Amino acid sequence: MSEELTVANKEKLVSNLKAVVSDAEEILRASAGAAGDKVAEMRGKIEARLRDAKERLADVECAVVDKAKAAAVATDDFVHQEPWKAVGIAALAGLAIGVLIGRR
Numbered sequence: 001m002s003e004e005l006t007v008a009n010k011e012k013l014v015s016n017l018k019a020v021v022s023d024a025e026e027i028l029r030a031s032a033g034a035a036g037d038k039v040a041e042m043r044g045k046i047e048a049r050l051r052d053a054k055e056r057l058a059d060v061e062c063a064v065v066d067k068a069k070a071a072a073v074a075t076d077d078f079v080h081q082e083p084w085k086a087v088g089i090a091a092l093a094g095l096a097i098g099v100l101i102g103r104r
Contacts (some may be wrong), residue, residue: 010064017057066077 028043074095081087 010060010067014061014064017053017060021050021053021057043089 006035028046031043
């Protein structure tokens with residue numbers, strides 16, 4: 001279960017980082033008309049860091065997808081090897097959710 005939470009947290013992190021990168025790119029486009037050597041130098045540094053961040057973000061995203069696929073395969077294997085256990089777990093989970101919803 002903690003691995004599932006970790007995957008969910010990583011997916012949220014990837015999503016948030018994509019938003020930050022998108023916002024930074026938008027700021028760079030908006031400041032394109034600004035004059036001055038200092039501004040041009042800063043834009044160059046920011047663009048380089050954004051490229052690096054995008055590459056790392058792509059790596060993290062691939063890792064998250066790979067872990068999610070591995071979890072799906074492991075679940076599928078378990079269900080095929082132990083179908084009655086899987087049915088029992090699903091029934092208990094459904095019962096627990098029903099009880100929680102019924103209390104409201």
